[in-house]
Amino acid sequence: MKFPTKGLPKEEVLAKIKKKKEHDFDWKSGKIFCSVYDGGEEAQEVVKEAYSYYLTENPVDPTLFPSLRDMETEVVAMSAEILRGDEAVGSLTTGGTESILLAIKTAKNRAKVLKPHLKEFEVILPYTVHSAFFKACDYFDVKPVITKLTGDYKADANAIKEAITDNTILITASAPSYVFGVVDPIEEIGKIAEEHDLPFHVDACIGGIVLSFARLGGEKVPDFDFSIPGVTSISMDWHKYGYAAKGCSVLLHKNKEYRRFQFFVCTEWSGYTLVNSTILSTKSGGPIAGCWAAIHHFGMEGYIQLSKDQLETTRRFIEGINAIEDLEVMGKPESSLLSFTSDKLSIYDLMDEMVERGWHLQFQLSNEYSKSNLHLTVARAHKDLVDDLLKDLSEAVAKVKKKGFLKKAGTKATVKTVSALAKNMSPENFEKLGKLLGFSNGKVPDKLALVNEIMDVLPEETVKNTLLEYFNDFYTYSEER
Ligand SMILES: Cc1ncc(COP(=O)(O)O)c(C=O)c1O
Incomplete structure (x- = not known):
């Protein structure tokens, strides 16, 4: 692609982009079960407009744009309220990954100060924690110590206890795990963290919103937040079930004492003095304003209703999928995520059949705990699509059955090649x-x-x-x- 010599008027530029977009997945159909969270037309508009007010403003210098500092601290305070963190403080980050990267960076910097003799740093990761934790270990040179699961796909608390060494700087768990949608035994792990005087990060990128508002709406859901002794930090993503614009998560710490290790101050270089609360410096104020707008658009009542609907929709999917012969939902999902597999059918072929019917589910590879499976992130847009998906899934199953079982003769040779x-x-x-x-x-x-x-x-x-x-x-x- 050659650099354009002359600039084009607005209409022409936008028309070119629209043309490119024709090949993208039509997420407005709701037939996608990952990556996209559609809050509905009005919410989209509110968020888009608020975002666009701050497209150019840069939160890197909070003294220039105090409105952004206000909105950030307000979103953090409201997040702390629903996560029952009386003294909790935090920051807005660009997503779950950045929140998790920062949780590990914070733990490492804290350990460097409190345990200056440490030469190696280890983080305990139950097998189902999100890949962002592995990325963090890679980026910050921390050793991931992976612990096993129990039969219900949850973190094994005993295994975590046994994995603790002098080098351990952080324990982690999920509420729920992305992979199976189950909540790790947070209370039990919290006790272990307290006994060993270790920080404990709960990844509630999904549950922070879905489970908290379900609880506030009177549903019985597992506890995972700051009300549990031992929990010292939590990640929670407003750009998923909060229906904010992409680029918005919060990392909350139990109190200011933990958060101070998150910040980065640079006085060494020759330019202006730099203080960053999060990883990026220059960024758009859009996600902050978009998030603040989404929260005020939905309000407590709106999010409680969304959570109820999403959990109910998930239950209907679980029942419906389990009722299809040869399919089985894995474990007992406790939130809005689920995975299903089959003992007899090729999940790989099933995925292709569903794609042919216009659905986008997520494929997860097999591992030592589970067979290959298909994953659904159930959100607002899926409420009216349960019957359609189940009908197509039944048809897809019938078609795959007709084709016969997998392990085609050719495959082994292909794998070898x-x-x-x-x-x-x-x-x-x-x-x-x-x-x-x-x-x-x-x-x-x-x-x-x-x-x-x-x-x-x-x-x-x-x-x-x-x-x-x-x-x-x-x-x-x-x-x-
Ligand atoms: C439980 C959990 N943690 C972390 C992440 C990473 O979040 P992001 O994609 O916003 O970086 C995800 C993403 O789906 C998630 O489900």
Whole structure:
């Protein structure tokens, strides 16, 4: 793509973007079960307008835009209220990932001060914590100590206790885990954290909103927040079930004493004195204003109703999926997320069949605790789509059954060839691999069953290597795409 010589009028520029957008998933159909949270037309408008007021304002210097500082601290205070943190303080971040990155950075900086003898830093991660924790360990050079699950896909508190060493700087758990939608035994883990005088981060990126408002609406849901002794920080995403614009999560600490290790102050360089509460410096004020607007648009009553609806919709999906022969919901989801699998059918083929029917579910690879499965993030837009999805799912199951069971003769040979090629990712082998799997020239094949099936059986290192090479190519401009 060549740099445009002359500028274009507004209409032409926007028309070009609209044209590009024609190939995007139509999320307004509601048939997508990840990535998108649609608060409805009016909420979209409120958030969009509030966001646009602050597109250019930059919260990096709170003295210039005190309104942004006010809105941020107000959102944090309201978040602390619903998470029952009497002394809790926090910051708005750009998403769950940044909240989690900061939780680990905070724990490491705290440990450096309180335990200056430490040479290595370990964080305890139950197997189902979000990938953002692994990213944080990678970025901040902290060792992830992965602990096992119990039979119901929850963190095993005893395993956490046994994993604690002198180098442990933080314990983590999820409410609920993204993978299975179940809430870890927060109270039990909180006791362990207290006994060992360790900070304990609860990832409530999902449950912070869905479970809190369900509780406030009188539903019986598991407790996970600051009311539980031992919990020292919580992440919660307004840009998911809060229906704010993307770029808005909060990281809350039990009190100011914990948060001080989150901040970064730079006086060493030759420019202006810099104090950052979060990872980014310059950013748009839009997400802060959008979040504040969403909260005031829905209010407590609006979010309670949304939570009730979302939990009820999830229950209907669970019942309906379990009623389809050969499908089974995994564990007992306690929030608005669920995963289902099958002992007999190819989940890979089922995914393709659902794509053919216009649905986008999320595929999760098998691991030592679970078979490959399909994941649903159930949100506001799905309330009226339960019967449609179940009908299409039943049809998809019938079609996959007709095709016969998986483990096609060809697959084993393909896996062998892929493994051999992936061992040496030369440009020639990479091209061959792309052709074999249908990914040539950065294109994504319509049917992913073969790719998913192969990924599921390849060694982890090979999968990592292949994905890395593929995305390195995918994000490179090519005229042919
Ligand atoms: C439980 C949980 N934690 C963390 C994250 C990461 O959040 P984000 O995608 O906003 O960075 C997610 C995302 O789905 C999540 O479900």
